[in-house]
Amino acid sequence: MRKALIYLSIITLSVSDISCLRQNKGPARIPVARAGEKILYYDQIPEIYRNTKSPEDSIVSINDYINSWARRELLYARAVENLSPEYKNDIESQLLDTKINLYIYHYQHQMMLEKMDTIVSDSEIEQFYASNPDRFKLNTSIVKALFIKIPAEAPNIDRVRVWYRANDSESLRQLESYCFQFAEKFDDFGEEWISFDKLAVELPAEIINPDEFLKRYSYYETRDSSSVYFIAIRDYRLRSSLAPYEYVKDDIKSIILNNRRFEFLKKLENDIYNDAINSNIFKKY
Numbered sequence: 001m002r003k004a005l006i007y008l009s010i011i012t013l014s015v016s017d018i019s020c021l022r023q024n025k026g027p028a029r030i031p032v033a034r035a036g037e038k039i040l041y042y043d044q045i046p047e048i049y050r051n052t053k054s055p056e057d058s059i060v061s062i063n064d065y066i067n068s069w070a071r072r073e074l075l076y077a078r079a080v081e082n083l084s085p086e087y088k089n090d091i092e093s094q095l096l097d098t099k100i101n102l103y104i105y106h107y108q109h110q111m112m113l114e115k116m117d118t119i120v121s122d123s124e125i126e127q128f129y130a131s132n133p134d135r136f137k138l139n140t141s142i143v144k145a146l147f148i149k150i151p152a153e154a155p156n157i158d159r160v161r162v163w164y165r166a167n168d169s170e171s172l173r174q175l176e177s178y179c180f181q182f183a184e185k186f187d188d189f190g191e192e193w194i195s196f197d198k199l200a201v202e203l204p205a206e207i208i209n210p211d212e213f214l215k216r217y218s219y220y221e222t223r224d225s226s227s228v229y230f231i232a233i234r235d236y237r238l239r240s241s242l243a244p245y246e247y248v249k250d251d252i253k254s255i256i257l258n259n260r261r262f263e264f265l266k267k268l269e270n271d272i273y274n275d276a277i278n279s280n281i282f283k284k285y
Contacts, residue, residue, distance in 0.1 A: 033066045035073040108265055116264045125252045129245055136243040141196040141210050146232040149185040157228060164230050165219050184227060190234050193247040203229055211238050
């Protein structure tokens with residue numbers, strides 16, 4: 001079989017050409033390159049290549065894009081010319097499957113946006129939490145805690161030892177003010193649950209048994225050669241215990257929505273299938 005001649009022609013763009021192209025508002029499309037039977041038009045070149053700092057930079061950037069485009073198109077043309085019919089049939093089959101799946105996906109997405117209820121009430125979340133306690137066992141210990149890391153040479157560290165144990169707002173204000181000036185790290189997780197591992201990794205020595213540590217310490221201080229570390233444990237839940245409701249609330253909402261999506265899409269598919277049978281669109285021979 002005679003091989004088709006494939007060639008590339010690239011228009012060299014001058015500074016005035018670029019300026020004219022940018023100012024062109026007419027309907028006519030401006031060709032800038034040809035590779036085989038494919039033509040590249042100026043408006044197909046992404047803005048990032050066209051709008052550079054200077055016209056000279058634009059010329060370089062545009063020509064770089066043209067060369068890259070040409071290499072891809074020429075390689076594609078050569079592949080189309082030389083691949084066996086078996087490979088081509090397999091590619092067409094894959095493209096058809098991809099097209100079908102894309103149409104289905106976007107139709108399902110559109111239907112969910114238009115018709116699916118996405119509001120999940122607190123009562124639904126609470127009911128799901130109460131009905132499925134085994135699904136919400138912790139796989140790691142969690143805490144509400146205060147973590148402070150202060151340089152060992154910082155002044156008045158004894159005051160920190162008093163402030164971080166206190167629960168009144170004035171002590172916390174004093175502590176925050178001090179830490180803003182001197183602390184290397186100050187994290188207040190007193191109102192949210194976090195994994196204890198997130199705190200433990202900050203300490204200079206490994207915590208071998210986190211559960212025993214949490215049972216033993218409400219306040220913990222340690223140091224290394226450069227820093228002093230303080231942890232105040234406000235509350236904790238041990239691994240394998242039931243996770244607090246507020247810790248898993250967002251996860252439960254996602255579970256409910258995912259279940260709702262599954263049921264919605266299943267019903268959508270069944271309705272279309274049954275409608276096709278009832279209207280004689282679908283038959284089995």
